[in-house]
Amino acid sequence: MKVMKAGDVDFAKRGGVIPVVVQDRQTKDVLTLVYANKEALEITIKTGNAWFYSTSRGKLWMKGEESGNVQPVHEILADCDSDALLYIVDSDRPMCHTGERTCFHNIVK
Amino acid sequence: MKVMKAGDVDFAKRGGVIPVVVQDRQTKDVLTLVYANKEALEITIKTGNAWFYSTSRGKLWMKGEESGNVQPVHEILADCDSDALLYIVDSDRPMCHTGERTCFHNIVK
Numbered sequence: 001m002k003v004m005k006a007g008d009v010d011f012a013k014r015g016g017v018i019p020v021v022v023q024d025r026q027t028k029d030v031l032t033l034v035y036a037n038k039e040a041l042e043i044t045i046k047t048g049n050a051w052f053y054s055t056s057r058g059k060l061w062m063k064g065e066e067s068g069n070v071q072p073v074h075e076i077l078a079d080c081d082s083d084a085l086l087y088i089v090d091s092d093r094p095m096c097h098t099g100e101r102t103c104f105h106n107i108v109k
Numbered sequence: 110m111k112v113m114k115a116g117d118v119d120f121a122k123r124g125g126v127i128p129v130v131v132q133d134r135q136t137k138d139v140l141t142l143v144y145a146n147k148e149a150l151e152i153t154i155k156t157g158n159a160w161f162y163s164t165s166r167g168k169l170w171m172k173g174e175e176s177g178n179v180q181p182v183h184e185i186l187a188d189c190d191s192d193a194l195l196y197i198v199d200s201d202r203p204m205c206h207t208g209e210r211t212c213f214h215n216i217v218k
Contacts, residue, residue, distance in 0.1 A: 004215045019128045021139050028137035030130050033193035045218050076218040080205050084142035086213045096189050104195045106113045109154050109185040 006045055010082040011038050017053055020085045022095060024102075025074050031095035032103040036085060044073055050087055069093040115154055119191040120147050126162055129194040131204060133211075134183050140204035141212040145194060153182055159196050178202040 011018055016038070022031045036044070037053040040060055044051045050063045050071040064070030071089040078085055089095075096103040120127055125147070131140045145153070146162040149169050153160045159172045159180040173179030180198040187194055198204075205212040 002215050004217055006217060009217065019142050021130050021142055023139055030132055030139060030195055033128055033130055033142075033188060033195075041217070073218070075216070077213040078215040078217050079142060079212040080207055080209075080214065081212075082215065084212075085217070086139055086142075098189055100189075103188040103190075103193075104186040105189065106111050106187040106191065107184070108113055108115055108118065108150070108187050108194070109182070 004078060004082070006038070006041050008082060009038070009041060009078055009085065013081075013083045017055060018083050018085065020052060020087055022050065022071065022087045022089055025088050025090050026092075029102050030104055031089070031101065041076075041085065044076065044087070048072055050089060063095070064093070067094070067097075069095070071095065113187060113191070115147070115150050117191060118147070118150060118187055118194070122190075122192045126164060127192050127194060129161060129196055131159065131180065131196045131198055134197050134199050135201075138211050139213055140180075140198070140210065150185075150194065153185065153196070157181055159198060172204070173202070176203070176206075178204070180204065 017035050020036045034052040040051045040053045071091045074090045075088040126144050129145045143161040149160045149162045180200045183199045184197040
């Protein structure tokens with residue numbers, strides 16, 4: 001484990017927006033795959049709640065801003081080449097807009 | 110849970126290449142964030158080993174083709190809007206090119 005700063009995350013490599021894996025701290029279920037830019041990461045660190053960047057709407061959003069299903073972030077990790085993030089969240093509220101805890105509910109194989 | 114076909118995955122939405130979260134079946138650790146196109150998904154389903162698409166090299170690759178750290182895929186899930194995948198793998202061999210099991214070994218917060 002290496003400690004790094006938010007400024008060391010390589011957003012530029014992927015045009016300013018990188019993928020974020022969100023994982024439940026207790027169950028370790030993978031909840032969703034979303035995206036963040038530098039500002040979303042900085043607001044997440046500052047507020048302690050999961051903020052993202054919507055690639056379809058072209059704007060920042062906080063999970064739960066409409067639904068109330070806010071996701072407090074316990075820890076943020078970056079991968080070996082610093083162009084993907086992992087938010088570990090402390091909540092039992094739905095992450096998916098369908099009302100399920102996880103967005104990964106379609107079986108391909 | 111809904112069963113879907115490989116052909117139902119929405120690669121087109123993101124230009125033919127979508128993110129893949131890889132998770133350890135036993136520990137539930139998130140191991141890496143990589144990418145796949147339709148062909149990589151089809152070969153993964155056919156062979157049972159994790160295949161991806163390298164966005165930097167512009168080619169298909171099998172994890173372990175050089176290192177020997179092949180990652181057998183137990184299950185493949187897609188998210189609610191079918192533009193991200195989750196490979197659940199059965200292995201205790203390193204996923205990261207650094208030799209660590211997981212690529213997420215940098216602490217941002």
